[in-house]
Amino acid sequence: MIRLARVIETFEADFLAQYRDRLRAEHLRALAAIRQCRTHASPKIELQCPQCEHRSLVPHSCGHRHCPHCQHHDSQQWLQRQLQRQVPAAYFLLTFTLPAEFRALAWAHQQRLYDLLIGCAWQSVHTFSRNHRQLQGTPGAIAVLHTNTRRLDYHPHVHLVMPAAAIDADRKRWRTQRSGRAKARYLFNHKALAKVFRAKMLAGIEAAGLALPPRHPSTPGWLIANRSAAARKRSSIWGAIFTAASSASKTSSPAATAK
Numbered sequence: 001m002i003r004l005a006r007v008i009e010t011f012e013a014d015f016l017a018q019y020r021d022r023l024r025a026e027h028l029r030a031l032a033a034i035r036q037c038r039t040h041a042s043p044k045i046e047l048q049c050p051q052c053e054h055r056s057l058v059p060h061s062c063g064h065r066h067c068p069h070c071q072h073h074d075s076q077q078w079l080q081r082q083l084q085r086q087v088p089a090a091y092f093l094l095t096f097t098l099p100a101e102f103r104a105l106a107w108a109h110q111q112r113l114y115d116l117l118i119g120c121a122w123q124s125v126h127t128f129s130r131n132h133r134q135l136q137g138t139p140g141a142i143a144v145l146h147t148n149t150r151r152l153d154y155h156p157h158v159h160l161v162m163p164a165a166a167i168d169a170d171r172k173r174w175r176t177q178r179s180g181r182a183k184a185r186y187l188f189n190h191k192a193l194a195k196v197f198r199a200k201m202l203a204g205i206e207a208a209g210l211a212l213p214p215r216h217p218s219t220p221g222w223l224i225a226n227r228s229a230a231a232r233k234r235s236s237i238w239g240a241i242f243t244a245a246s247s248a249s250k251t252s253s254p255a256a257t258a259k
Helices: 004-022 025-036 068-084 100-108 110-131 190-207 237-251
Strands: 044-048 055-059 091-097 142-148 154-163 165-168 173-176 223-228
Touching (some): 004 025, 110 142, 110 154
């Protein structure tokens, strides 16, 4: 298996010659860290066998959050923790995204737009859960921010893995959708949820003092998934969570958040 450090070492000079002016400081730091990960250039730790007293020097890993070698173990541990926290309810996978017209703005103001993307997604599902006839309470969700597609194209979006359940803190009640409704294809009305999310994003962008693109879509392009996790190819919430966790460790700025 070819390690990413070897790929960077081989192609970094040509890559920087062509794209350096498009890279941010954090991109350069990631390249530098992953290039040295577990190589002769890394700090080393001395290990000794307790039986034969043989000693060897082992290079340290870089520990960078974008390094697939370093983060694989952490992502697996994170996955197991989430699976242990599953609640007795049907699960749904929702994906909120930014239309193509907003990606240049997001690239130029990444921290602000990423915060808005996750915040507005959470506010939208929270509002719908509070107003839902069967839930009427505060929901929970695991959110994972992706900044790229599988092809590594820049496309900020956030996945929410969410149970069809909520807590009514005032009445101290735990509510779930009734069995017939819990098998539904969608957790909330797709068009209505996209409309609310879009309105929150536009208001947040304007409140931040940023200029909106001259043209942007209405509801299409803001919500690209709102389906039962059981209906996915892996046929369970296990597959949905694993896909989000493993992808985040490879191609995104992971912002795994449990609320």
